[in-house]
Amino acid sequence: MLAQAQKAIRERCGLIRFDNVGLRYGLEPEVLSDVSFHIPAQSFQFLTGPSGAGKTSLLRLLFMSLRPTRGQITLFGKDVLSLDRREMPMLRRRIGVVFQDFRLLSHMTIFENVALPLRVRGKEVASYRRDVSELLDWVGLGDKLNALPPVLSGGEKQRVAIARALIDQPEILLADEPTGNVDPPMARRLLRLFIELNRSGTAVVIATHDLGLMEQVDARRMILSNGHLDVFG
Amino acid sequence: MSDQDHRSPPASPIVPPGNIAGQAMALVVAIMSFLACLTVGGVSLVGQSAATWQSQISREATVQIRPARDFDIETALAEAQAIAADYEGVRSARIIGREETLGLLEPWLGSGLGLDELPVPRLVVITIDETAPPDFAAMRAAITEAVPNATLDDHRAWVGRLVAMARTTTLAGLAVLALVMAALVMTVVFATRGALAGNHEVIEVLHFVGARAGFIARQFERRFLVIGLQGAAAGGAAAVAVFLVTGFWASRNLTSAENEQLSAFFGDFSMGAIAYVGVALVVVLVGALTMVTTRVTVLRVLYEIDEKRADPSL
Numbered sequence: 001m002l003a004q005a006q007k008a009i010r011e012r013c014g015l016i017r018f019d020n021v022g023l024r025y026g027l028e029p030e031v032l033s034d035v036s037f038h039i040p041a042q043s044f045q046f047l048t049g050p051s052g053a054g055k056t057s058l059l060r061l062l063f064m065s066l067r068p069t070r071g072q073i074t075l076f077g078k079d080v081l082s083l084d085r086r087e088m089p090m091l092r093r094r095i096g097v098v099f100q101d102f103r104l105l106s107h108m109t110i111f112e113n114v115a116l117p118l119r120v121r122g123k124e125v126a127s128y129r130r131d132v133s134e135l136l137d138w139v140g141l142g143d144k145l146n147a148l149p150p151v152l153s154g155g156e157k158q159r160v161a162i163a164r165a166l167i168d169q170p171e172i173l174l175a176d177e178p179t180g181n182v183d184p185p186m187a188r189r190l191l192r193l194f195i196e197l198n199r200s201g202t203a204v205v206i207a208t209h210d211l212g213l214m215e216q217v218d219a220r221r222m223i224l225s226n227g228h229l230d231v232f233g
Numbered sequence: 234m235s236d237q238d239h240r241s242p243p244a245s246p247i248v249p250p251g252n253i254a255g256q257a258m259a260l261v262v263a264i265m266s267f268l269a270c271l272t273v274g275g276v277s278l279v280g281q282s283a284a285t286w287q288s289q290i291s292r293e294a295t296v297q298i299r300p301a302r303d304f305d306i307e308t309a310l311a312e313a314q315a316i317a318a319d320y321e322g323v324r325s326a327r328i329i330g331r332e333e334t335l336g337l338l339e340p341w342l343g344s345g346l347g348l349d350e351l352p353v354p355r356l357v358v359i360t361i362d363e364t365a366p367p368d369f370a371a372m373r374a375a376i377t378e379a380v381p382n383a384t385l386d387d388h389r390a391w392v393g394r395l396v397a398m399a400r401t402t403t404l405a406g407l408a409v410l411a412l413v414m415a416a417l418v419m420t421v422v423f424a425t426r427g428a429l430a431g432n433h434e435v436i437e438v439l440h441f442v443g444a445r446a447g448f449i450a451r452q453f454e455r456r457f458l459v460i461g462l463q464g465a466a467a468g469g470a471a472a473v474a475v476f477l478v479t480g481f482w483a484s485r486n487l488t489s490a491e492n493e494q495l496s497a498f499f500g501d502f503s504m505g506a507i508a509y510v511g512v513a514l515v516v517v518l519v520g521a522l523t524m525v526t527t528r529v530t531v532l533r534v535l536y537e538i539d540e541k542r543a544d545p546s547l
Contacts, residue, residue: 063441085539086445093443103438107249116247120444125244164442 014038015172015203016062021071023057031057033227035071039172039205044198045233046214047207049224055207056100058224059176062205063097064088076171093121096165096202098175102157104149104164110136111145114163121168128167135163139193154181158190172203179213187213247439247452248432255460258424262464263471265417266519269410270472273511274504276406281505283399287392294369294387296326296357301382306355309380316375317359322367329356417519418526421457425530428453436538450531454524461523465516472512476504 017038024030031054039045047055060066061073064080073080075091083091104113111132112119118128136142139159149157158181165173175194179187191213198204205222208214214221220233296313300306310328317326329337334355335344342351361367373385429436432453439449 065441085536088539089443089445092441097441103434103441105247105249105435105438108245108247112245116438117442119244119247120439120442120448122448 014040014043015076017072017074018061019072019074021061021068021073023054023061023066024069030069030227032061032068032224032229035227035229037222037229037231039203041171042198042201042203043220044195044204044217045206045220045222046217047205047222047224048209048214051209053224054227055209055224056176058229059097059174059205059207062174063095064092093117093168094171096168096170096173098158098161098165098173098178100177100180102149102161104157104160106149109146109148110141110152110160113149113160114167116164117168132163132167135167136160139163140189155183155186155190158182158186159193162190162193166197166202170202172205173197174205174207176207177209178206179208179210184212188216191216246456248428248435248456250456255456258420258457259460259464259467261420262417262461262519262523263468265413265420266465266468266515267471268468269413269417269515269519270469270512271475272406272409272413273515274472274476274508276403277505277508277511279402279406280399281507283395283402286395287399288363290388290391290395291366292361292363294359294361294385296359296376296383296385297354298357298380298383299354300352304382309382310355310357313376313380313383314357316379317357317372320367320372322362322365324360324362326357326359329358414518414522418522421461421523421526422530425453425457425527426534428456429531429534436535440538446532446535449535450528453531454527457527458520458524462516462520465519465523468519469512469516473509476508480504 018035021032021035022030023032035058047058049055057066061068064075064083067081075083076094078087078091105116108116114136115125115128115132118132133142133145136145139162141156141159141163144152144156149160152160158178162175162178165175173194178194179190182190187210194204194206195217206213218233220231223230223232296317298306298309298313314326314328317323334353338353369385369387376383376385436449439452
């Protein structure tokens with residue numbers, strides 16, 4: 001019964017649901033105002049808008065790095081505002097995040113960076129060695145398992161960050177300007193990677209202001225402007 | 234396990250070692266531990282010496298007979314000796330002879346004294362069976378009845394004072410120990426907060442890949458436990474070295490007059506086993522304290538990070 005009820009809520013709300021969400025920093029005007037949308041399971045969408053429109057703030061709300069000033073956010077059927085802080089890690093494990101600045105740990109090898117989500121879940125190296133190697137092969141970095149992030153190019157770092165976000169098969173992937181640091185051929189390659197990932201069942205949200213990238217895929221568009229969100233598609 | 238597993242290097246620590254001023258902290262912990270171990274050693278030395286004094290003093294009692302005009306002090310001494318020797322619990326009663334009395338007074342009054350010219354009291358030293366001491370009240374009454382100029386001193390006042398002094402010293406030592414430990418806790422708190430600030434990016438990454446607060450705390454806990462144990466072991470080893478060197482030096486220099494006085498107070502300066510056990514306990518305690526303090530601090534800082542999340546302006 002409980003499982004059926006949870007399934008019904010998820011089908012109605014999607015993986016993530018925002019209802020009239022507002023966000024302000026201190027006494028400043030609202031960065032986000034009355035933002036309402038939902039992200040269905042296995043969907044693909046771009047989040048776009050001019051610089052400073054609030055894309056990064058919205059992404060931070062999505063992975064619980066910020067709390068909204070008002071409104072309601074439902075993540076996997078749970079109200080984020082009334083969530084116990086001890087429950088947050090379990091929800092975060094269901095979300096993969098790719099940051100614009102990668103956030104790779106420079107003292108750890110590429111292999112260790114990608115395996116980090118599994119390591120914090122208490123898994124043994126032997127249990128995930130093959131998976132991590134295969135994923136790094138898939139993103140074209142199979143020959144750099146033991147390299148350290150500082151010696152990689154921007155595109156390579158981006159792919160490591162993507163691999164880290166995907167290693168534990170999240171239900172949703174959030175990517176902040178994933179093609180911002182790479183040349184067009186690499187951007188197309190990364191986009192193909194996201195599409196392939198989406199076909200395998202993961203919902204994808206890509207925050208970008210790269211119109212060329214968005215034109216390559218027929219996907220939902222969430223456009224932020226002056227703190228308001230419009231959803232097309 | 235596959236061959237590849239055998240070849241693979243150990244996993245890098247999640248908290249990079251270079252981000253923590255580990256050597257400086259280990260040095261501070263070493264100094265604190267050294268002071269704590271010296272305090273433990275000092276308390277143990279005083280306690281040991283006080284026990285020795287107490288035992289030596291309670292093994293003896295003294296009859297003091299004051300001279301008076303037309304009073305035969307030698308007869309009185311013999312009488313007091315005989316009365317004391319008759320009591321059960323008295324092993325022996327010995328009159329301090331004239332020559333020995335002069336010897337006792339020589340450091341203060343010089344040589345060549347005539348005892349008859351000065352009103353110097355004379356003593357009968359009574360050696361007591363510590364396990365079954367005599368009835369001092371009855372003995373005192375009997376002696377003063379036979380020799381009105383006599384007083385019996387069973388050294389209880391001295392023993393009482395020594396016990397009080399030893400207890401006070403022990404309490405003072407424990408207070409110093411508590412202060413040193415409190416300073417250590419504060420040092421670890423500041424160092425941990427500094428380390429967390431220096432590792433903010435690591436914590437943030439761990440946060441968004443779904444690490445629990447306990448997991449993050451453990452990463453810092455391990456690092457600081459190693460630093461704490463290294464520092465504590467170094468401080469403890471330095472304190473043990475001081476104990477050994479002091480003991481060796483004292484044993485070589487006990488012949489001088491100053492050192493004889495020192496040894497009368499503190500024995501031969503050799504630390505008992507309890508001092509070494511105390512040093513080991515301090516090392517373990519400092520390690521445990523460092524670990525617990527780190528854990529509490531990290532959890533507190535993570536809680537603060539989560540609280541800040543509630544107000545994005547912070």
